[in-house]
Amino acid sequence: MINAYAAMRLGAVLEPFQFTPKELGPMEVEIAVSHCGICRSDVHLIDNDWGVSTYPLVPGHEIVGVVSRVGAAVTLLSTGQRVGVGWLAGSCMNCEQCLDGNENLCRQGQPTCVGRHGGYASTVVVDARFAMAIPDALQSELAAPLLCAGITVFAPLKRQRLKEKARVGIIGLGGLGHLAVQFAKALGCHVTVISTSAHKQGDARALGADRFVDSAARGALSAETNSCDLILSTVPVSLAWPRYLNMLKPNGHLCIVGASPGDVRVPAFSLIDGQKSIGGSAVGSNREIAEMLGFAAEHKIAPQAERFALNDVNAAIARVRNNQARFRAVLAVDS
Ligand code: NAP
Ligand code: ZN
Numbered sequence: 001m002i003n004a005y006a007a008m009r010l011g012a013v014l015e016p017f018q019f020t021p022k023e024l025g026p027m028e029v030e031i032a033v034s035h036c037g038i039c040r041s042d043v044h045l046i047d048n049d050w051g052v053s054t055y056p057l058v059p060g061h062e063i064v065g066v067v068s069r070v071g072a073a074v075t076l077l078s079t080g081q082r083v084g085v086g087w088l089a090g091s092c093m094n095c096e097q098c099l100d101g102n103e104n105l106c107r108q109g110q111p112t113c114v115g116r117h118g119g120y121a122s123t124v125v126v127d128a129r130f131a132m133a134i135p136d137a138l139q140s141e142l143a144a145p146l147l148c149a150g151i152t153v154f155a156p157l158k159r160q161r162l163k164e165k166a167r168v169g170i171i172g173l174g175g176l177g178h179l180a181v182q183f184a185k186a187l188g189c190h191v192t193v194i195s196t197s198a199h200k201q202g203d204a205r206a207l208g209a210d211r212f213v214d215s216a217a218r219g220a221l222s223a224e225t226n227s228c229d230l231i232l233s234t235v236p237v238s239l240a241w242p243r244y245l246n247m248l249k250p251n252g253h254l255c256i257v258g259a260s261p262g263d264v265r266v267p268a269f270s271l272i273d274g275q276k277s278i279g280g281s282a283v284g285s286n287r288e289i290a291e292m293l294g295f296a297a298e299h300k301i302a303p304q305a306e307r308f309a310l311n312d313v314n315a316a317i318a319r320v321r322n323n324q325a326r327f328r329a330v331l332a333v334d335s
Contacts, residue, residue, distance in 0.1 A: 004121030005313045006056035007046045013314045014046075017056055019117065021125065026073035029128045031083060036119035037062030037145040037305075038313075038320050038329040039175060040236050041087070041259060045113065046317075049261045052114050060119025060331075061087045061112040062148045064140040067131065074128040082140065083131035084293070085119070086147035087111055087283045090127035103130075104283050120313060120331060132289050137297040145175060145303040145328040146296055148283060153180035153232060154292040155284035156255045157187055160230050164188045169224075169231040169247060171215075172258060173200045173207075175320075176234035178327035179303055181207045183292075186299040192228065194221075194244075203326070221247060228252055238262030241278070242270045250274040257281050305330040 006017035024030060042059035044050055063085040067077050077083065091098050091106035098106050112118050112126065134143050153176050162168065168189040170180045177193070184191045185208035192211040193204040201212040213220050224247045231244055235258040244254055245266060256264065256278065264278060271277065284292065296302065304327045308316040316329040 002117070002121055002123050004058045004117060005310060006058045006117075006120075008056050010048050010053070010055065011046060014120065014317070017058065021123065024069055024071045024125065026071045027127055027129070028071045028125050029067050029074055029077055029083075029131050030069040030123050030125050031063065031065040031085065031131060032068040032123050033063055033065040033119050033121060033333045035064045035140045035144040036060040036331045036333055037148065037175070037303075038316050038325075038331065039148045040320060041148070042113070043317065043320055044236065044259060050259070054115060057113070058117035058121050059113050060121065060124070061085070062144045063112070063119035063124055064134060064144045064147070065124070065333075068123060071128065077128050077131060082134050084134050084143055084147045085112055085124065085126050085131055086151060086289060089116060089124075089130055093129065101287050102285050104285050119333070120310065122333065130286065132286065132293065135293055135297040138293065138302075141305055141307060141330050141332065142302040143293070144330055145179070145305065146293060147289070149175045149303065149328060150179050150183075150296060150301075151284035151289050151292050152176055152257050152281070153234065154183050154295065155288045156232060156257065156281040157183055157189075157230075158288070158291075159281070160253065160255075162187065162189055162230060165190050166229045167192065167227060167249075169194050169228040170209075171231060171233040171239070171244065172235035173197065173204055173327070174234060174323065175303070175325070175328040176257065178203070178207055179301065180232055180234060181209050182301045183295075186295070186301060192224070194231075197323070230255065232257060234258045236260055238264070241266045245270045245276055245278070248274065248276050250276070252276050254278045255281055303328045307332050309335050
């Protein structure tokens with residue numbers, strides 16, 4: 001039996017939940033989970049914000065653990081190996097996107113905790129090709145949040161091919177945002193944190209931010225007109241997007257990774273004038289995850305993590321819900 005914690009219905013607190021593991025497919029591996037980060041996406045799923053949740057729902061997609069069983073056709077992994085799993089537990093591996101190495105864009109991608117049980121559990125089963133080797137330099141507890149939060153901010157920062165000293169704005173200093181500051185600094189950017197929480201200013205600077213903008217202060221955003229090449233939004237809510245487009249320089253890009261279920265409404269002219277663009281980004285490919293893990297190890301990039309035992313999961317989720325976690329809550333599943 002697998003011991004897990006599940007939301008039994010929409011919005012519910014998690015309860016102990018046991019289930020029998022399915023037989024391993026030929027390309028699957030079972031992982032004994034040691035750590036699992038709590039991503040805000042887990043909260044969106046518990047609340048069915050995106051209309052895709054089924055219950056009982058075992059969240060968890062920032063997983064690190066040790067391979068405990070391998071399917072008959074698995075050649076690249078063996079038992080005892082330390083691996084990590086992020087948002088995706090598998091994809092078709094056969095479509096145009098998968099063949100181009102963009103598994104994260106596969107239309108048949110299988111999220112780790114949508115329609116299957118995720119990492120708030122003693123073990124998890126995934127396609128072996130989605131179990132990523134973890135560099136020795138990264139501690140398991142600190143590697144776990146990199147598997148979703150880390151890759152989600154690293155991939156768009158890399159993709160933009162930013163010039164040295166490019167000016168990057170990071171909206172929201174939470175799990176994703178505090179890693180985005182570190183990655184952007186390590187990539188040579190000038191970083192401005194745009195936050196609703198004035199008391200996070202000290203933390204932002206300690207993480208490497210060059211500037212801090214309190215977005216709740218009157219006139220603070222308009223004072224930043226024409227100041228950013230790229231703005232990355234990591235907030236789980238809709239914002240007054242034209243005010244952020246106004247912060248972009250000509251040809252600037254607003255990349256939305258924060259997964260608010262709301263609309264993005266902007267006047268056409270806020271894009272035309274200055275040739276600005278808005279786009280989204282979804283986690284990252286397996287190649288990008290491997291690159292990000294190596295980059296984090298090399299540049300000593302790590303989340304600030306609050307550690308919780310699995311049976312304390314509801315206290316941890318409450319801190320995430322209330323924007324209190326500094327800056328990622330991580331479950332020590334095997335403690
Ligand atoms: P988080 O740790 O809760 O951080 C979100 C931050 O947003 C908060 O710390 C807060 O920063 C800011 N914020 C502003 N208004 C808020 C409000 N009304 N409620 C809550 N926070 C507010 O969340 P996370 O784990 O970083 O995830 C952020 C978003 O990214 C979520 O929507 C998640 O689903 C999404 N996500 C997307 C992808 C993808 O592939 N696109 C991957 C992972 C996560 P300040 O206090 O500084 O304002
Ligand atoms: Zn996530």
